[in-house]
Amino acid sequence: MAAPDLATLQRRAAERAAARAGGTDRLRGHIVCDGLVRIFKTEGVEVFALQGLDLVVDRGELVAIVGASGSGKSTMLNVLSGLDVPTAGIARVAGYDLLTMSPRKRLTYRRHTVGFIWQQTARNLLPYLTARENVELPQQLARRGRGAAKRAQELLGMLGVGELANRRPGEMSGGQQQRVAVAVAVANNPEVLFADEPTGELDEATAAEVFGALRTINAELGVTVVIVTHDHSVSSQVRRTVQIRDGRTSAEVRRSARLSEDGVEELITEEYAVIDRSGRLQLPATFVDELALRERVKLTLEPDHVAVFPGQEK
The missing domain is CATH 2.10.260 (Pemi-like Protein 1; Chain: D)
Structure with a gap:
């Protein structure tokens, strides 16, 4: 099945934004955590990484998650992206129940519904493939090979790295690699994009370019974006920043413009x-x-x- 072109995705994004409900029910949302618990056992000792975390993110939001090391923010991201399994509570993304999901459905979920970007640039791209081939690969794995090359080139162009289509990761800067990684993460048109410290290894100017790529994906394609970050320059540019402390959401900062x-x-x-x-x-x-x-x-x-x-x- 061929993936829709970018014009179609942009139209859908506009329609979703116009129809967004934004209800008050705490269990409504594109991403829902309610009383989320994750316990790790190490040498007979139980460690509570998440201790009843609550979070609701609406469709189309761009949200930053901040917190000290060990606060639970990366654990939460791993649970929501399907890389880890919660111990208890509610974790739901785009209608998928992550607590009861079967291994087969989890694979489908990770392949089609969510995208993920690691902090380490080397983890996001295969070094022996070109930028275009890296973006084509997830489409081929999802049996969306028809039109994969065209979509790859469109995404790379949208993110300002179209001229790098035939280069391998070793021939790119760190910031260029991360922008290509954004294209890889959204190659299969996911509903949600998770990014774990995507600017953590970059200088300020390059980090701004990568954050710009994430904003483009959010604004142009309507993808819900959740960024875990220590970078104040990133967290201060989103409308909503959520702080996690001791495995729970502890504070929120909301930003709005007015005349x-x-x-x-x-x-x-x-x-x-x-x-x-x-x-x-x-x-x-x-x-x-x-x-x-x-x-x-x-x-x-x-x-x-x-x-x-x-x-x-x-």
Whole structure:
């Protein structure tokens, strides 16, 4: 079966954006995690990498996931991309239940529904194939060989590396390799693209080019994009940044543009703490340190807010 051309995909993306519901139900969304748990066992010791993580991403969103090393963000990405299996909870992407998925369906899911980009450029491309051949390969594996060469060239051109079609990875810069990797990841027209530190090995200017490629895929093809990153220049350019701490979503930053009274466009940035389904929230570490909050705190309910006070030690 031939893959649709880019013009068709762009039209579909526009239609999806126009029809996007954006409901309030916490279990609605293109990507849904609800009480997601992932436990690893090492030498008889259980390690909770994800401890009841909640996350909803709507179709067509471009979201950055941030957090310290060991916070659980890469584990979450591996679960959602089908590379790992959750221990408990809900993990659903594009209607697929990742907890109950059979091995055969998991392979189909990874081949057709999601794309993935690794931080290490060498993991994304086969060194003995040209850029065009690398983009054609996943289409051939998915039995979409007809039109594969044309689609490969179109994708490479869209991402600004069309002139590299006949070069092998060793003949490209790191940034060029990652842009080709983006083309490989979306070769089979996935609904969702996951990227794990895609700019982690690149300088600032080159990282901007790779992020631009991800934005292009999101805007032009309507692909939902989730980026795990430590790069502030990336996380600050998306409308929504989600922070993960200790295996749970702890905070969100949302950015929006509005016109001032003078007619000048202003960027509005608002930060929120996240309340999970059990009513728990994590206070920012800076707040905890500044007020020396330890073990217990006092809460008082005011007409329009909740006040938090340090507990008095006896």
